[in-house]
Amino acid sequence: MTLLRWRDSLSLNVPAVDNDHKRLFELLNRVRFLDLAGDDPEAIMDALSELLLYTQTHFRREERLMELGNYPDLDAHRRCHREFTENVTEAMAQFRANSTNFRANNIYKLLANWLVDHVLGEDMKIRPFVAALAEAQAA
Ligand SMILES: [Fe+2]
Numbered sequence: 001m002t003l004l005r006w007r008d009s010l011s012l013n014v015p016a017v018d019n020d021h022k023r024l025f026e027l028l029n030r031v032r033f034l035d036l037a038g039d040d041p042e043a044i045m046d047a048l049s050e051l052l053l054y055t056q057t058h059f060r061r062e063e064r065l066m067e068l069g070n071y072p073d074l075d076a077h078r079r080c081h082r083e084f085t086e087n088v089t090e091a092m093a094q095f096r097a098n099s100t101n102f103r104a105n106n107i108y109k110l111l112a113n114w115l116v117d118h119v120l121g122e123d124m125k126i127r128p129f130v131a132a133l134a135e136a137q138a139a
């Protein structure tokens with residue numbers, strides 16, 4: 001399992017969005033390292049909780065920018081965000097149900113792949129609509 005790193009090809013050149021994405025990658029990798037280190041279940045739960053919280057913060061920010069920029073596919077993009085939130089919530093439920101057999105690596109792969117696909121596939125599309133907004137440039 002390779003470690004997923006932020007790379008320049010993932011950048012929208014929109015600081016408000018890029019900063020959030022970097023933070024999400026950091027959080028995902030934290031989940032993985034906790035698993036590799038055999039750290040205690042509470043630490044994994046903390047990381048998943050933070051991931052869920054920060055995901056929601058990021059999605060709100062991104063959706064607000066899309067609204068301001070009159071992005072035409074806002075509804076579809078919102079649905080993708082909801083799907084990811086559900087995946088994280090589901091991961092937490094699995095963990096709660098059976099923390100000793102919880103494979104953080106599988107969750108990591110699922111979420112990391114989703115995040116890369118979403119940033120490259122969906123978030124990139126909003127760039128022309130939001131890049132010029134003052135809120136988008138605020139780091
Ligand atoms: Fe998005």
Ligand SMILES: [Fe+2]
Pocket residue numbers: 017021058062119123
């Ligand atoms: Fe995003």
